[in-house]
Amino acid sequence: MLQRLIRPVIIAAIAGSIAGAVSTATDLELPSQDALFRLRGPLPTPEHVVIVAMDEASENQLGVGQDLTRWRAFHAHLIQQLQRQGVKLVVFDLQFIAANPAVDPALAAAMRAAGNVLIGECVQKFRHGAADFFGREECSETNKQTAVALEGDTDAELPEQLVAMRQIRATPEIAAAALDSAPFYLANDAEGSKVREVWTFFDALADAPSLPVLAWTYTRQAAAAFADSGQSGSAWLTERRRDCLAAEDRPAPTGLGADFDKLLCDGDSRYLNYYGPPKTLRMESYADVYSGKIGDLRDKVVFVGRANRQFSPGKTDFFPTPFSDSRTGKMAGVEIMATQFANLSQAAFIEIPMPFWTVSGPFGLAVAGLLNSRRKRRGLLASALLAAGYAGFAVYTFTAWRWWLPLAGPLLVQLPLSWLLALAWSRYDLICERKRLLNFVRQVFPQWATFVPAAPGAWHAERHLPPTRPERDVSGLCLATDIAGYTAIAAQHSPREMWQLLNAYYQVLGHPVISHQGMIADVTGDAMMAIWCELPPAKQKLLACLAALDMAAAVEAFNQATPLAPLATRIGLHQGELTLGRLEAGRTSHYRAIGDTVNTASRIQGVNTPLGTRILATASIAAELEGIVSRPVGSFRVVGRSEPVELVEIVGRGDAEPNPAHSRFAEGLAAFRAGDWFEAIRSLQAALELDADDGPSRFYLQKAVEFRRNPPERWNGVVLLDAK
Known part of the structure; x- marks a missing residue:
């Protein structure tokens, strides 16, 4: 018992550890997130989020081309249009780094008058000096300097281990006019890895909040908290973040909600919950908003940024997401920013609810427990069904609760490893069992030791095997069939027609035997012999009777x-001792059932002809047999046997409707066997009045009339049959 408990634990521990190591060392689980997003499909988009896209149509209408600095001349009027609409907040996914004296005063005045405009800050990331530069397009070319160059040592080079990040703010005039500013960093990686996780705080940039977090904070009416501290929203968030990182316990609540406190004090990134493929969020053309064609933006949070909607491949500041493919293309950086803000507003980020081992542990134990069952194939099938059930549960939790449970590790690594480990362990058990068997034979039967294989596959038949007996004696039950009037039927048809008829007939006749665990021992002409052996006697009787009933029903349908x-x-049907063996006939051999039991079964089936019945069996077969309805039909001395056999008719299953004629027949049969011919005739006539087709009643009525006229000299109740 202890072994059966330890084995699943060991298999689960090994497979789970390897799966966890592979998942940790590789990005194995990332494709599973893509699959979960696609299985879940798009979500309803938040109505309060709108993107104003600096798209191709606006480039043509405004004549700005793809130069971002030329758009600045139109931003002041855009802000004024948005204020007329009554938007709640305007967020520019742009960094106003290079000054433009011709338009900056008007833009600053529009921002100052609106009082609800947030702007972005540039974040640059360096490694190996200028060799590796990561940053979004909005950081102007003049700011693409190495961090070493900023320190004045232009000949130095950053070591491999050092990664430097730099924050570049907007021009003083624009920065002073905006409500606030914060960075929003997306790595413009040449490998094109999908954007799944975004920053909430940049701890490497002095704990600065990201721009979506800042925008979300302003929509939560946190101005009172900022005013009390005399700080901007970004500075206040930075200070609260530092308090959380420095405190041993979680600091006092801010009063802005549990989700806000969790955002401040937990990790610095979150997994995005995308609402669908690129351009799923509501997106309006910059030119349409600029010209006043869009009129339903009241209380909306508007994000302004580059978002080419007709052709994104090859464009900068576009990123692949779990929904991206060759048809949908990549997603604009401003839409990713708006998605993060929407996730914050709805508390709808993708969450990893538990560590990998808390999933792989129970899953591995369940799989190993199923594989450790005594029936290995069922255990394998059950473990596969369990894996399918877990996959369905993971899809459900992702859709309903936004939980990202591991899929690739448990299903692609842990499950196959568990199968292999269970198979190897079973092989080891088999080898050990063979060794124990060999040791036992060597001790008890040393003369047989050379014939026992020490390992699977080591058996060699040529190693002087002892002769095998060609026959065996068993106690079994025989079922014999025959076709009434077969000779006359065969005379009416060609051999080819009879072959086709019998070929279909024996397929119908043989199926009930096989389905009820019987064995077809012989087929000769129009006769078939089936046997049941090596089963408990009661089960043999029941299976043979059920097979006989099914055969009769199948033949009736076949005849129609x-x-x-x-x-x-x-x-x-008859039971008794018989011999199963191979009979040699020249160069051929035939497997047969031989003995008096076989012959008697064949004679019993012949009694059906005078009685007008279909299924007859010796009385011992149907005695006390549940689920089978039978009735006695008398004692007969068949041809070739000196001892009479007591026969019963197998009428049907236990749920068969009772036939009232059978009770009157039983009365007539009792009178017949007692030699009371007058009473027998009366009862049998009454039975025929109830069922004119009852063959045994007709047979015994004829016999009773005959015996009343010519009584037998010595009557013992046994009917003598002089024909097969």
């Missing part, structure tokens, strides 16, 4: 369907 003559099949 065949265009040739119907084959009236008689069935006889």
